[in-house]
Amino acid sequence: MKLPVLTIVVPCYNEEEVLVQTFLELRGVLNHLMQEQLIALTSKLLFVDDGSKDRTWSMITTEHANHPEITGLKLARNFGHQKAVLAGLEAACAHSDCVISIDADLQDDINVIRDFVLKFHEGFDIVYGVRASRKTDTWFKRASALAFYRIMTRIGIRLIPNHADFRLMSKRAILELCRYSETNVFLRGIVPLIGFTMTKVYYDRKERFAGRSKYSLRKMLSFALDGIASFSVVPIRFVSSVGFVLLIVSIVAGAYALIQKWFGETKAGWTSLMISIWFLGGLQLLGIGIIGEYIGKIFIEVKCRPKYAVDIDLYSIMFEPVLRSPISEGASSIPRA
Structure with a gap:
């Protein structure tokens, strides 16, 4: 049996x-699996x-x-974690039957890589590494993660709860992934859309071995917004629904004001007027901001720019056949004048 x-893909940024x-x-894991x-x-x-840097x-x-089994792919600049993972998957796909992606910080349990491979032998195309618990996280991170997955589920985005980018994908799953050509890459949302046979492997996440996380609160919020805007139009529909409800309320309030005027019972209402102006003004800005977020995504997508640029590729070079030049084969050289 062949x-x-x-190929294990490891995205790195200042690690x-x-x-x-x-x-x-x-x-050690790779050698053990070979043995x-x-x-x-x-x-x-x-x-x-x-x-x-x-x-x-x-x-x-x-x-x-x-150690020749360790290879590298250097991107021309910082393109972001998701695009770095995608670059590795696309490079590895040409020469691999299956690819595992894992972060460099050693928080994901490398011992379950063997379980991933066994699941691949059983016929699964995608194997998700899922955290058994979030005990090592702070209260804020646990609460925000739970809220994120609940919001995603409510607005119809299929995600694997407590799964990051620790997964195995078969060659045909990656080839299918490559057909998704959007510039705004959100792999946690795209991979479940692929289909094929999938399963989960549960593990306990460890503390980071050294250094610190490159995902700040700002980056995590940006990542969450990218995921929502890339996969759902529910926020725009929500703004439309709120606008419709406020239209009904304004009609009722207008009718009430006219009735009061006809009966001569109108009174100065500076407070209510100010509250209404600020409330409606804030709501309008919120609506414009949400719509602008989607327009921004469209603006980026229609340019069809490359997702990343490769500077140096040590991986593919190892699989390229050694080309023999005509001179080395005994061919005649260019005649001199």
């Missing part, structure tokens, strides 16, 4: 503090440098020189 070629340990532990004859000997680790890329190239 063993599957596995010099943790990379040495990440190299060591993922190499068990669960994957082919040509399986690789692909580290994607997403425009790091520290020694991340130099560490990857040094490790590649010492």
Whole structure:
């Protein structure tokens, strides 16, 4: 039986503090799977440098020189975590039967990678790594994550709760993923749309080995808004519904004001007038902002710009055949004048 070629894709952004340990532990997992004859000997680790400003890329190239199973993909600048993952998946797809994506911080349990591969052998195209609990998170992060998944579910977006980007995908699943050409990449929402056979593997997330998370509160909010705006028009419909309700209320209030005037019972109402102006003004700005968010997404999508640019690709070079030049084959050189 032909063993599957596995590539483990690891997006990196300023991860010099943790990379040495990440190299060591993922190499150990890869070698163990090879010894068990669960994957082919040509399986690789692909580290994607997403425009790091520290020694991340130099560490990857040094490790590649010492251990050929470790390869690298350097993006021309920082394109963001999701696009770095996508770049790795697309690069690995050409030479792999299955690909696993995992962050470099070692918080995801690398021991369940073996379970991922076993599920792939059972015939599953997509295997999601799902956190069994969120005990290691702060109260705020647990509450915000729970609210995020509830909102996503209510507005009709299919997500795998407590799943980030720790997953296995088969070659045909990645090829299907590549057909989704949107610039606003939100893999947690796109992958469940693909279909095919899927399953889950539960694990406990660990504390970060070193360094600190690159996802600030601002980035997390931006990520959540990107996911909502990329997959649902419910917010726009909500604004339309609120506008309709306020229209009814204003008609009733206008009728009431006219009746009061006819009966001569009108009184000065500065407070109510100010409250109405501020409320309606704020609501209008909110509506314009939501609609503007969608228009901004359309503006970005219609340009059809590339999602990322690759500077250096150490991964694909390893699979390219050595080309022999005509001169090395004994062909005659260009005649001199």
